[in-house]
Amino acid sequence: MKKIVIASRESRLAMWQAEHIKSRLESLYPELEVEILGMTTRGDQILDKTLSKIGGKGLFVKELEVAMLEGRADLAVHSMKDVPMALPEGFALPVICEREDPRDAFVSNAYANLSELPHGAVVGTASLRRESQIRAQFPHLVIKPLRGNVQTRLAKLDGGEFDAIILAAAGLKRLGLGERIRCELSPSESLPSPGQGALGIEIRAEREDLKVLLAPLNDADTHDCVLAERALSRQLGGSCQIPLGGFATLSDEVITLGGFVAYPDGSLMLTASASAPRHYADALGRAVAKKLLQDGAADVISAVLADS
Numbered sequence: 001m002k003k004i005v006i007a008s009r010e011s012r013l014a015m016w017q018a019e020h021i022k023s024r025l026e027s028l029y030p031e032l033e034v035e036i037l038g039m040t041t042r043g044d045q046i047l048d049k050t051l052s053k054i055g056g057k058g059l060f061v062k063e064l065e066v067a068m069l070e071g072r073a074d075l076a077v078h079s080m081k082d083v084p085m086a087l088p089e090g091f092a093l094p095v096i097c098e099r100e101d102p103r104d105a106f107v108s109n110a111y112a113n114l115s116e117l118p119h120g121a122v123v124g125t126a127s128l129r130r131e132s133q134i135r136a137q138f139p140h141l142v143i144k145p146l147r148g149n150v151q152t153r154l155a156k157l158d159g160g161e162f163d164a165i166i167l168a169a170a171g172l173k174r175l176g177l178g179e180r181i182r183c184e185l186s187p188s189e190s191l192p193s194p195g196q197g198a199l200g201i202e203i204r205a206e207r208e209d210l211k212v213l214l215a216p217l218n219d220a221d222t223h224d225c226v227l228a229e230r231a232l233s234r235q236l237g238g239s240c241q242i243p244l245g246g247f248a249t250l251s252d253e254v255i256t257l258g259g260f261v262a263y264p265d266g267s268l269m270l271t272a273s274a275s276a277p278r279h280y281a282d283a284l285g286r287a288v289a290k291k292l293l294q295d296g297a298a299d300v301i302s303a304v305l306a307d308s
């Protein structure tokens with residue numbers, strides 16, 4: 001292979017991610033020419049509704065997949081948390097790169113952390129996962145929807161619409177905006193989204209040539225943890241229309257996975273966790289989902305979906 005084309009959304013974060021993979025490929029293969037094809041997706045165009053109401057994660061990846069099908073691009077780089085749990089037929093995710101900070105970040109100009117926020121303070125997030133966890137722990141705060149790319153969200157905070165906002169630490173750090181983080185939320189305060197902080201590379205499943213070329217970019221530890229997180233999410237219906245979190249860590253070849261589902265208002269929160277040897281990552285994800293289902297997750301999920 002002489003040349004590779006990376007399809008990317010045009011937001012600054014997506015472009016940073018594509019550039020990152022481009023430079024990693026260029027240093028692995030000095031002879032290889034790598035080009036980035038920028039494109040706008042439906043998810044980028046629709047900013048006035050919450051993501052869950054307009055069709056979810058797939059909106060950010062569809063156009064990139066069409067470019068691969070039409071031969072205009074070889075691969076797409078995704079934030080793993082934006083990738084639907086079931087890929088369309090004919091696509092594969094052979095590579096998951098080493099994870100950046102997986103935590104959520106508290107960003108505010110006036111307050112240092114969530115517990116400093118006074119009664120009635122307005123926190124911006126469009127994520128039902130973040131909303132449910134904040135409302136469960138801080139029922140005196142007001143959650144208002146916040147969409148748009150990272151810079152847009154920061155501009156809305158700076159414009160005074162919110163007292164604080166919650167963003168993924170990884171996105172801020174990648175964009176060189178790490179100094180905006182007032183504090184990072186621990187997984188017990190805000191359990192991350194499945195795949196948060198990890199980049200994945202999507203290709204057409206038949207591209208064996210690319211699988212070989214890309215293999216060195218895979219990080220086995222992140223890969224197995226994200227596999228467990230995504231198996232959990234998939235088993236529970238895998239959409240961003242429900243408040244759901246899943247986060248796995250690896251230690252001594254054993255993966256520990258925690259997960260939750262909740263009502264958006266935080267009034268009911270089901271949590272479960274389990275550990276297994278890393279080889280059983282996928283089964284571990286399904287086992288934690290099963291525990292949640294035994295505790296009534298199916299009822300929570302159908303109530304939330306009926307309400308939305």
Ligand SMILES: NCc1[nH]cc(CCC(=O)O)c1CC(=O)O
Pocket residue numbers: 079080081082150166167168169170171172195196197198199
């Ligand atoms: N949903 C948008 C999105 N997708 C990935 C990231 C951040 C980086 C990551 O998690 O890999 C963000 C921004 C955010 O949630 O604040």
